[in-house]
Amino acid sequence: MLCTTTREGNECAFMSKNGCTFSGGTCNPAIEACLGCERLVTAGDMQYCSSYPDPAAKWRYGVCNFATHVKGTSKEEAKINPLKASRRAHRR
Ligand code: SF4
Numbered sequence: 001m002l003c004t005t006t007r008e009g010n011e012c013a014f015m016s017k018n019g020c021t022f023s024g025g026t027c028n029p030a031i032e033a034c035l036g037c038e039r040l041v042t043a044g045d046m047q048y049c050s051s052y053p054d055p056a057a058k059w060r061y062g063v064c065n066f067a068t069h070v071k072g073t074s075k076e077e078a079k080i081n082p083l084k085a086s087r088r089a090h091r092r
Contacts, residue, residue, distance in 0.1 A: 007043045007050075014053055027053035034059075036069035 001015040002008075006026045014022040030040055030047040034055050041050045049055045051066045058064035 007041060007048050010041055010043070010050060012053075022053040028056060030055045031059060033064070034067070037064075037066075038068040039066060 001012065001017075003010050003012040003015050003020070005015075005020050012020075012027075014020055014027070020026055027048050030037075030049055034040055034047070034049060037049070039050045040047050042048075049058070049066075052058050052064075055064070058066065063070050
């Protein structure tokens with residue numbers, strides 16, 4: 001549903017007919033680690049994440065798994081089994 005509050009006009013999974021359902025009724029601004037990420041959107045003079053309402057939480061335990069600007073976070077790279085990749089490399 002389209003946001004009608006903090007990120008007005010942006011698609012958001014937390015928006016409902018009754019308003020923002022995220023904690024506190026608004027998403028939180030992006031943090032410094034998000035700079036360069038393609039998921040950043042600007043609303044007013046602040047930047048927010050288009051995929052997750054609390055960017056700081058996404059970085060709390062390591063690299064954000066949605067980040068587009070940090071290597072090793074895409075699903076394709078994560079799916080590679082290092083043992084199988086090694087066997088494949090030896091076969092060539
Ligand atoms: S996807 Fe992760 S790194 Fe990118 S803006 Fe959102 S929280 Fe920040």
